[in-house]
Amino acid sequence: MALQMTHTSRTYGITSEQAYARISSFYGNADIVHFILSVYASREARDNQQEPLEEFPFHAPFPLSSGENLLTRLYTELKSQSRFETAEDV
Helix, strand or coil, X not given: CCEEEEEECCCCCCEEEEEEEEXXXXXECCCEEEEEEEEECCHHHHHXXXXXXXXXXXXXXXXXXXXXXXXXXXXXXXXXXXXXXXXXXX
16 A cells, blocks of 8 residues: 655655655554655555655554554545645555
8 A cells, every 4th residue: 555646845845746644653552643645756666665755754643453454544644634635545
């Protein structure tokens, strides 16, 4: 699971029309989960083990509903934010 979108890197100043954003790590407790979103120039860049263009820390409220998938919940949380609302699930 990941997101595909147009992304302009604040670090490198380049725009990628096919940016690939993936949750690269997460941790938490019964109240909150913290996670890192790594943004790559493309899925191919990530598959070829290139460094991400940027990484963003996020947090989301816990707990999960019965039977709810944690990663699905985190990506849903991301897509509720304006900068990711047009991102496509890939």
